Amino acid sequence: MDGIDTYWLWLIAGLALALLEMIVPGVYLIWLAMAALATAVLAFVSDPPIAMQVIAWVSLSLIFAFSAKRWLRDRPIVSSDPLLNNRAGRLVxxxxxxxxxxxSGAGRVKVGDSEWIARGADAAEGTRVRITGSRGAELLVEPVALLGGEGAA
Structure with missing residues (x-):
């Protein structure tokens, strides 16, 4: 482009994409931002035609995005609290x-201040049960053993 140093445009585009990634996180725009910044370096060093710069940006974007996808697939980020968003799972x-x-295997139980649909062995109202798992929004329960003072209320 005559009179305009295109590396400034790529630099601004890269920084804008990086800012957007921080505002709307999705781990995608950062790769486009990195490609734009790499293209800015390329444009600064060798000043290729704008068409080549666009091709370089698209190519680098694809390379960065697919490389990151593969990297994250092979090295998943493990949560320190895997049940963070699994309310029913936390109740086990x-x-x-x-x-x-x-x-007939269905009823309702109260845990804390919430009532849940429960599935399990037949139990009378007022009986204490232990939560053994969940299936969707339903809790799987079993009667509490009469050991250790726990049992029917």
Whole structure:
């Protein structure tokens, strides 16, 4: 482009994309930003025609994005709290109170200040049950053993 140093345009585009990645995180725009910054360096060093710069940006964007996808697939980020967004999963092992008798395998239990649909062995209202798992928004329960003072209320 006559009179305009294109590396400034690539630099501004790269910084704008990096800023957008921080505002709307999705781990995608950062690769486009890195490609734009690499293209800015290329444009500064060798000043190729604008068409070659665009081809370089598209190519680098694809290379960075697919390389990052492969890298993250092979080295997944492990959460320190895998049940963070799994409310029902966090309840496994807790004791619940049957508020609606569990008959034919279905009823309701109260855990804390919430009531949940429960599936498990038949139990009368007021019985204490242990949460053993979850299936969607339903809790899987079993009667609490009468050991250690736990049992029916």
């Amino acid at each position: 092992g807790e004791i619940a109170l049957v508020t609606q008798a569990i008959e």
